[in-house]
Amino acid sequence: MPEVSTMTPLAMAQKNMRDYLRSHDARYVTDDAVFTNKSTGERIEGREAIGKMLQFFYHIAFDAHAEFTNVLVTEEKALAEGLFIGKHIGEFAGIPATGKIVSVPLCVTYNLENGLIKEARIYMMTDVLIRQLQS
Numbered sequence: 001m002p003e004v005s006t007m008t009p010l011a012m013a014q015k016n017m018r019d020y021l022r023s024h025d026a027r028y029v030t031d032d033a034v035f036t037n038k039s040t041g042e043r044i045e046g047r048e049a050i051g052k053m054l055q056f057f058y059h060i061a062f063d064a065h066a067e068f069t070n071v072l073v074t075e076e077k078a079l080a081e082g083l084f085i086g087k088h089i090g091e092f093a094g095i096p097a098t099g100k101i102v103s104v105p106l107c108v109t110y111n112l113e114n115g116l117i118k119e120a121r122i123y124m125m126t127d128v129l130i131r132q133l134q135s
Contacts, residue, residue: 009114013078017073017112024066028117029050032118034120035119036120037124039122039126039127040126061088062092063087066082066106067082067085077112079109079110080108083105095130095134102132104125
């Protein structure tokens with residue numbers, strides 16, 4: 001018999017977001033989720049594609065993590081503000097690996113559904129990232 005969760009919807013959303021922000025694991029994303037990079041207009045649709053994008057960004061193009069300074073979570077919405085920090089280890093935006101360390105302001109707003117991410121709007125200063133890679 002499956003275990004029944006006694007967590008409130010808010011507690012589940014908070015736990016899942018905390019775990020997602022630490023791991024960037026796509027299991028915390030709905031099957032039909034949409035992530036939109038607001039600085040480039042790029043849209044990634046579906047858990048599998050989002051998982052590949054996160055893997056590329058955090059482990060292939062960069063050896064990186066996010067350091068969040070502000071996180072707010074409700075049952076239906078979340079917001080995370082901080083820095084994307086990492087070493088450039090693979091080709092990104094046509095720029096071969098430089099080995100440079102980057103630190104880029106990042107803010108993401110989320111719509112949640114049943115404790116999982118349904119939609120993300122990513123506000124990352126891509127121009128700052130590119131300048132850091134080219135300097």
